[in-house]
Amino acid sequence: MKFDKPVLGGPCWTELGTSDLEGAKRFYAELFGWRPETDPRPEAGGYTMAHLGDAAVAALTPLYQDSQPVAWNVSFAVADADEAARQVEEAGGTVVVGPMDVFDVGRFAVALDPTGAAFQLWQARSFPGAGLFNAPGTLGWVELATRDTDRARDFYTTVFGWTVNASPEYTQWGLAGEDFGGMSDMAARFPPEVPPHWMPYFAVDDVATTVEVADRAGGSVVLAPVWIGDVRRIAVLRDPQGAVFGVHNASEEG
Secondary structure, three states: OOOOOOOOOOEEEEEEEEOOHHHHHHHHHHHHOOEEEEOOOHHHOOOEEEEEOOEEEEEEEEOOOOOOOOEEEEEEEOOOHHHHHHHHHHOOOEEEEEEEEEOOOEEEEEEEOOOOOEEEEEEEOOOOOOOOOOOOOOEEEEEEEEOOHHHHHHHHHHHHOOEEEEOOOOEEEEEOOEEEEEEEEOOOOOOOOOOOEEEEEEEEOOHHHHHHHHHHOOOEEEEEEEEEOOOEEEEEEEOOOOOEEEEEEOOOOO
């Protein structure tokens, strides 16, 4: 992802819903150096911003309902959450929460695409989204895993106007010529009980070292470090509460 700030239509924020907020704070602080700050207001429900320096880079939250899975979520920036929600439904998706105001910081909605993957819409007011991208410990890529790539491609290009850079192996999403994410086909790669989903990748200085730190901190490895072409190394990890996320080298040299 080449963006250095939130861009309309692009990923602007990622947040974790977890069954153990304090445990997640410790794990990600050790892994990425995040400094968590929990909003003390009762009506904030334990919402916790993770910072690197002065920049907010992600959020950690308790689970707000019994049916909510332990998982990372991805938000996309929109100019008008209500209009975007209408477009989601017209394109075959489903709005499951909102649109609703979040104090004075913005307006959001939670939606499902036609293949079943959840994502969020974010209309910024005082909070635009992450203050830093692509640096170690920050969001650097987002990936959709789905069992119906054709339907997903039609949906997201209609709702957000994304460009598609596809090869037989992988599809990349873009805006204005800048790729920020991708799509993988879940067929034969995931057990049937795993639903379609969006997953964030965080940039890191060294993928192998990050995997070692995650293991010591109580996480586990889903995909061991592997090179994608000659310049990008990735791994997929699971945190101690079960949320899955990716990491990739922040520099082309790895």
